Amino acid sequence: MTDTTPIATVLVAGSGTMGRGIAKSFAEGGFEVSILSRDPARLTDLPAGVTALSELPAAAPDLIIETIIERMEDKRALFARLSAAYGDAPIVGSNTSGLPLPDLAAAYGHPQRFVGIHYLQPADVFPMVELICLPETSETVLQRTAVAIRRTAKEPLIQRKAVPGFLVNRLQHAILHEAYHLVETGVCDVEAVDNVAKYLLGPRMCVTGLIQQKDIGGLETHALAQRAIVPHLHHGAEPNPILQTLYAEGKTGLSAGQGFYDWSGQDPKDVRRDATAKLNQLLAYLKSLVGGPVG
Numbered sequence: 001m002t003d004t005t006p007i008a009t010v011l012v013a014g015s016g017t018m019g020r021g022i023a024k025s026f027a028e029g030g031f032e033v034s035i036l037s038r039d040p041a042r043l044t045d046l047p048a049g050v051t052a053l054s055e056l057p058a059a060a061p062d063l064i065i066e067t068i069i070e071r072m073e074d075k076r077a078l079f080a081r082l083s084a085a086y087g088d089a090p091i092v093g094s095n096t097s098g099l100p101l102p103d104l105a106a107a108y109g110h111p112q113r114f115v116g117i118h119y120l121q122p123a124d125v126f127p128m129v130e131l132i133c134l135p136e137t138s139e140t141v142l143q144r145t146a147v148a149i150r151r152t153a154k155e156p157l158i159q160r161k162a163v164p165g166f167l168v169n170r171l172q173h174a175i176l177h178e179a180y181h182l183v184e185t186g187v188c189d190v191e192a193v194d195n196v197a198k199y200l201l202g203p204r205m206c207v208t209g210l211i212q213q214k215d216i217g218g219l220e221t222h223a224l225a226q227r228a229i230v231p232h233l234h235h236g237a238e239p240n241p242i243l244q245t246l247y248a249e250g251k252t253g254l255s256a257g258q259g260f261y262d263w264s265g266q267d268p269k270d271v272r273r274d275a276t277a278k279l280n281q282l283l284a285y286l287k288s289l290v291g292g293p294v295g
């Protein structure tokens, strides 16, 4: 018989940056939440109402969200473990950023009960979550998961095809690919790109989105501009060398003290806390100005 009972128990597998945020949002939504960690004693600052576990619980949770390191073999090992422990009882979702969902679902062995649940960092702050189906995912599983996500005060952004990068990262990487190319070829510096994002494109997108804004501005100008500009965009399929070089040199951003910007002398915790506080303020104001996301 098809199980249509509401999801009540949630296990978050992985206690890093994303796992904690995801667990917090489900706990605030009134779910019974546990978090699976290889070292639960280290988790001294867990969100209220979240229990840390070192082993899988005896009873199958209704929903398990995997959010461990982005490494195929580690994720596949975890899914095989979940399958051995619970069979097809739980709905299993992966927060992978880019690994192929069909390969992850195959390791669980029950693709009809598998979805992608992709959060944006900070996971407890943003009002939308990507919810991605495989061709095999059952409609009931999709809808039960969507209802649970809505109870965490987030709107699921349902995608019925699992394309690499899903929707959010595809858009983000398309613009970043062009931005890095403009920096690499000396058109502008990184500060100019960030100022365009912060003061021009970002605010406009907040009010009228990406595509609706083009309707408002008029499609004639937009269609003619596309003809003139698109042929000159960077269409290279290689990851940008500036970024790859920074990574190879260990200049991995805020935590390393150096990335595109110089972060030396700054406490990463303070910088992240400040950014999250500002994001919270902005999202609250946006909600009052343009409303929340529509399902």
Ligand SMILES: NC(=O)c1ccc[n+]([C@@H]2O[C@H](COP(=O)([O-])OP(=O)(O)OC[C@H]3O[C@@H](n4cnc5c(N)ncnc54)[C@H](O)[C@@H]3O)[C@@H](O)[C@H]2O)c1
Pocket: 014, 015, 016, 017, 018, 019, 038, 067, 068, 069, 070, 071, 074, 078, 095, 096, 097, 098, 118, 119, 120, 121
């Ligand atoms: N950070 C982001 O902005 C972001 C956004 C969306 C999705 N994601 C995805 O979320 C997942 C987790 O990312 P994160 O940023 O929280 O990483 P993180 O490094 O903060 O946390 C990863 C956690 O996985 C644990 N871990 C590592 N190997 C493991 C194993 N073999 N078995 C069990 N646990 C293991 C680590 O101890 C750590 O607690 C990744 O798949 C990532 O791609 C990250």
